[in-house]
Amino acid sequence: MRPPARERAVIHVLTVHFQSDCWIDVQLEHLERYLDRPHRVVADLEGIGAEWEQRFDVVTHLSEDAGRHLRHPDKLNRLAELVAREAPDDDVLMFLDGDAFPIAPLGAFVEAQLARFPLAAIRRDESLGDVQPHPSFCVTTVGFWRQIGGDWSHGAEWAWTDSLGRQVDDVGGKLLALLSDSGIEWGPLLRTNRRGLHPVLFGVYEDVVYHHGAGFRSVVERADRADPGRVVLMPSWLPPEPPASWAGGLAWRMRAKLWYLRSKRPLVKEEERIARRNQQLSERVLAMIRTDPDFWRKV
Numbered sequence: 001m002r003p004p005a006r007e008r009a010v011i012h013v014l015t016v017h018f019q020s021d022c023w024i025d026v027q028l029e030h031l032e033r034y035l036d037r038p039h040r041v042v043a044d045l046e047g048i049g050a051e052w053e054q055r056f057d058v059v060t061h062l063s064e065d066a067g068r069h070l071r072h073p074d075k076l077n078r079l080a081e082l083v084a085r086e087a088p089d090d091d092v093l094m095f096l097d098g099d100a101f102p103i104a105p106l107g108a109f110v111e112a113q114l115a116r117f118p119l120a121a122i123r124r125d126e127s128l129g130d131v132q133p134h135p136s137f138c139v140t141t142v143g144f145w146r147q148i149g150g151d152w153s154h155g156a157e158w159a160w161t162d163s164l165g166r167q168v169d170d171v172g173g174k175l176l177a178l179l180s181d182s183g184i185e186w187g188p189l190l191r192t193n194r195r196g197l198h199p200v201l202f203g204v205y206e207d208v209v210y211h212h213g214a215g216f217r218s219v220v221e222r223a224d225r226a227d228p229g230r231v232v233l234m235p236s237w238l239p240p241e242p243p244a245s246w247a248g249g250l251a252w253r254m255r256a257k258l259w260y261l262r263s264k265r266p267l268v269k270e271e272e273r274i275a276r277r278n279q280q281l282s283e284r285v286l287a288m289i290r291t292d293p294d295f296w297r298k299v
Contacts, residue, residue: 009090011039011110012142014079016072017098018216019047026289028055030101037107039094042083044075058082073152073171076135080145089143095121095152097136099215103296104208110139113187118144119179120187121172122211127200128222129163132172133179133186136203136211148178162222194297199223201278202285202299210296212289214282224274235259 013031017024031041040057046064053059062078063070070078080093092110113120119140121133135152144150151174158173179186189205200221201213213219238259242252288295 008038009092009141010087011035011037011092011094011107011139012083012087013039013041013094013096014043014076014083015041015096015098016044016075016079017046017048017052018072020216021048021052022286023099023212023215024048024052024055027096027098027101030103034102034104035106037110042079044079073135073154076152077150080150084142084146087142089141089146091142093138093140093142093145095135095138097211097215099212100136101210102208103204103210106208109206109208113139113189114141117185117187119184120189122203122205122209123188123190124200124203125188126191126203126223128166128168130168130170131160132170132176133188134172136213137189137205137209148182148184151175151178168222193299195299197281197285197299198278201281204296204299207296212282212285214278219278220271220274221278224278225271 013035015027028041031039042058042060043056044060044062045052045056046061060079060082062075076095080095083091083093092114094110119133119138121138122136123132124130124134140150152171154169154171154173156167156169158177159167159169160173160176162168189209191203191205192207193202193204198213198221200223201219203211203213205211213221238255239252242249242256285295285299288298292298
């Protein structure tokens with residue numbers, strides 16, 4: 001949808017599609033149906049045919065332009081920077097994962113959130129107590145994003161402790177730190193699923209936004225392996241590198257193989273099983289999305 005002559009703030013939807021076009025129609029159809037405010041869709045497309053570009057208002061190829069693969073948070077930051085170069089402060093940035101979309105009228109909801117908070121975003125409490133704003137759906141104004149130097153980066157310096165006492169480093173960590181360090185309250189949007197096909201995937205938030213969560217990759221979520229004892233680390237008796245000598249190297253490889261077969265391989269097999277199960281669920285839910293407008297009441 002192209003914005004008409006300016007009567008109110010424009011919503012700039014910032015989205016990334018990676019190596020698959022299967023979510024483009026789904027996302028754009030739901031935006032057209034439910035985003036009842038002037039808006040434009042700004043998309044980064046990587047590994048997707050050129051025939052899809054005309055479906056969007058603005059298209060970038062950020063990894064290609066950079067000459068290297070960019071991580072998801074880097075792409076989001078650059079899309080926001082692109083919009084903020086020209087957009088006025090009261091325009092809205094809507095970060096929306098490629099496999100996320102509205103399932104109910106969105107305009108009034110966004111306005112109500114931004115009347116209370118300078119930034120509102122999904123918070124995935126269900127992902128072992130994640131505390132950061134999540135970019136699957138986040139809204140703020142151009143002016144506020146500029147003011148705080150908005151940044152979706154993550155790293156060990158912006159980690160937090162999950163509900164199992166483990167350190168977590170994930171997208172949105174730096175944004176959380178920017179907000180916390182400035183004492184700024186933000187609006188968390190929480191999961192409201194009716195059922196529970198999966199503890200984290202196929203999320204419905206505030207009965208307004210859906211995030212599939214396994215749209216572009218095979219996925220094993222941290223909540224799929226909640227037992228911290230299942231994270232198998234290299235044993236202390238096995239050095240990380242083999243000795244330089246032939247005999248020492250042979251002994252190291254034999255011990256490493258024995259450790260792998262006894263300890264690591266069962267975990268690898270279990271994660272492969274979980275990934276297959278999640279992929280089957282993902283395909284089942286995607287089929288529901290394409291045929292049933294009320295699919296979200298059944299996940």
